[in-house]
Amino acid sequence: MESGTKGRRSDATRNRARILEIAEECFAEHGLEVPLDTIAKQAGVGAGTLYRHFPNRETLIAALVADRIGDLQQIHHDLVAAKLTAGTRLERWLEAIRTWMTSYDGLPDPLREAWEKDATMLGAHCRPVVDMTDQLLRDAQQHGDARPDLSGRDLYLANLGAAWAASAPLADSQSGASIVDILGSGWRATTP
Amino acid sequence: MESGTKGRRSDATRNRARILEIAEECFAEHGLEVPLDTIAKQAGVGAGTLYRHFPNRETLIAALVADRIGDLQQIHHDLVAAKLTAGTRLERWLEAIRTWMTSYDGLPDPLREAWEKDATMLGAHCRPVVDMTDQLLRDAQQHGDARPDLSGRDLYLANLGAAWAASAPLADSQSGASIVDILGSGWRATTP
Amino acid sequence: MESGTKGRRSDATRNRARILEIAEECFAEHGLEVPLDTIAKQAGVGAGTLYRHFPNRETLIAALVADRIGDLQQIHHDLVAAKLTAGTRLERWLEAIRTWMTSYDGLPDPLREAWEKDATMLGAHCRPVVDMTDQLLRDAQQHGDARPDLSGRDLYLANLGAAWAASAPLADSQSGASIVDILGSGWRATTP
Amino acid sequence: MESGTKGRRSDATRNRARILEIAEECFAEHGLEVPLDTIAKQAGVGAGTLYRHFPNRETLIAALVADRIGDLQQIHHDLVAAKLTAGTRLERWLEAIRTWMTSYDGLPDPLREAWEKDATMLGAHCRPVVDMTDQLLRDAQQHGDARPDLSGRDLYLANLGAAWAASAPLADSQSGASIVDILGSGWRATTP
DNA sequence: AATGAATGAGTGTTCATTCAT
DNA sequence: TATGAATGAACACTCATTCAT
Secondary structure, rough: OOHHHHHHHHHHHHHHHHHHHHHHHHHHHHHOOHHHHHHHHHOOOOOOHHHOOOOOOOHHHHHHHHHHHHHHHHHHHHHHHHOHHHHHHHHHHHHHHHHHHHHOOHHHHHHHHHOOOOOOOHHHHOOOOOOOOHHHHHHHHOOEEOOOOHHHHHHHHHHHHHHHOOOOOOOOOOHHHHHHHHHHHOEEEOOO | OOOOOOOOOHHHHHHHHHHHHHHHHHHHHHOOOOOHHHHHHHOOOOOHHHHHOOHHHHHHHHHHHHHHHHHHHHHHHHHHHHHOOHHHHHHHHHHHHHHHHOOOOOOOOHHHHOOOOOOHHHHHHHHHHHHHHHHHHHHHHHHEEEEEOHHHHHHHHHHHHHHHOOOOOOOHHHHHHHHHHHHHEEEEEEOO | OOHHHHHHHHHHHHHHHHHHHHHHHHHHHOOOOOOOOHHHHHHHHOHHHHHHHOOOOOHHHHHHHHHHHHHHHHHHHHHHHHOOOHHHHHHHHHHHHHHHHOOOOOOOHHHHHOOOOOOOHHHHHHHOOOHHHHHHHHHHHHOHHHHHHHHHHHHHHHHHHHHHHHOOOOOHHHHHHHHHHHHOOOOOOOOO | OOOOOOHHHHHHHHHHHHHHHHHHHHHHHHOOOOOOOHHHHHHHHHHHHHHOOOOOOHHHHHHHHHHHHHHHHHHHHHHHOOOOOOHHHHHHHEEEEEHHHHHOOOOOOHHOOOOOOOOOOOHHHHHHHHHHHHHHHHHHHHOOOOOOOOOOOHHHHHHHHHHHHHHHOOOOOOOOOOHHHHHHHHOEEEOO
């Protein structure tokens, strides 16, 4: 009963990976609401197996998102080392997280749902992103590139809203750009 | 034969009103996704009656929203007449539409869904709100109170995003205020 | 309370006619299953009015069918007077009733349903058609043009079946002709 | 690991069989239109289970019909081997398919609906029946027992019409026999 | 006699989750 | 650990018929 345990485990690992892979495809293609059954079937595993690895849709999304967070951390790392003004770094960072926030159609919704709910898998995963945002913001603030009265939380949430809004059915890329622009400079005219 | 002849009309009107009333309650209490049957039952009418008045959920939401748009038009009217700077007017207006956008929990979603889809009831209802936003924005732009490169559409959508983001489960009012602030002045420090 | 009664009645007559007219159109266009509401609406009358004139769908169909039976009676009349063999007369007649049976898409079904149910409106209307069939059959039998062991009922029902079968979704006109042919001469080879 | 591994398969098989069994009863008793829910309930399974096995009513009917087609194939087999004239064989065969066509009340309708629609389950199942009819017909034609100008399709459809007509509410068995007779020998008197 | 609002039961289908094997 | 069959509540929408006005 003990023999081959490792074998089993590798099977499980492989299954988990395969599910993730297929889930990514399905989510990307049919949106975040695809029946979990569909994913299981396409991954060639039973529904129960999917469930064992990911007790609910949120967990599955979280796992997928976690993967991308690795990329984000890399970007953060590179950005910190980059020869750029702190303001530009933050700018690039915000762009990166908005891209991340729209990895899948409909992703902003669970992301908002998980907002600061550290208890949830997804919420926990997001925490470092907020932290990294905060760090870059602090830096920009110290260099006088960002308003001193904002927090990383604020900026993260505002960008999440922007990402969400830019996904409106008929919103052209121009709209998205404008929203981002507003986020950066506000709608007010800067009085000279 | 002409005096007050409304036929069953009065009953119908009463029913319609009652459905709307209950729908408002249900939406407010259980969110925008409550089974329509629940509303019908609670309103004491058959499912068919609800359906006769509002062929689908969207129509029902639209009707509810339309009610509030009346208020918005009043506000717009008052604002135009008010002795305020154009910038302040716009500021107040944006606040008003954000309040409207969050009349019900989850309202931003159908609002975004209906974005510029004039064919839908809800989309059609939103149009004037965008227009009023545009008008006040143009005014502010002419007075140098707002950036000249923005459109009412942009501002509307950005505020919708803000309203949505501010509805995050644990988002405190402080977060909301910050987001609004970002919308107004951007996150960048204004270099002197 | 008595004055103007005639006026009212003419209104009713007009309504009835209009409903019939529209029903014909609707049945022809959308089949025999169209919602009665649709007919009422298109006829510009209330559902209750339609219902007053035709307590159910069957009655409405019956009325429509009755109109066409007038034509059938004319045909019968002409046929009887025509200089044709009794067999040819019957042949023509059967063709005519099959055409009548397919006046509307799906008509064979209620026709079969009403089969010999004299109590129903439709059943009552069909009776004379069966009788006319019987008469022409008897005649043909007496002239040795038809098998003596058949009844008009048999022939009517067989032709109803043929009309029904020929309405199969992908049944080409060739199939219909063959079925009719089988009805006329049987599938067996006539041994010389 | 290979020995008798069927997993839940046996349960599933049993369920499938039970559903079929109950469906047969329900269809026989209440006609082909009984709510599928009723069948599920009576079979003691959830609606989803029924749906898993038979995605729609047509599939369910098809499965039921398929069972009987097995019998039909047996009959065909026996008939081919039987010491009978080709004409008699065909005669018996047509009788058999008419019996099959009326296995359930209202069956001719979906059968006609599926006519030559090979894409549907039911249509596909019917195909071999038409083929077998054709085969026996060809045979009869070669022996001079059947008219050479008919096809199996014609004969199948004509018999479907006969089966349908014979199911008229008050159609006595005598009517049915007559219709069949007409199919066989036509209504015309065979001129000596 | 006409209106048309109201009724409300009825049905096919979906899918997250469980659990026996 | 994997399987995948089973569950069963949930839901939107239709439409024949009634009946108050």
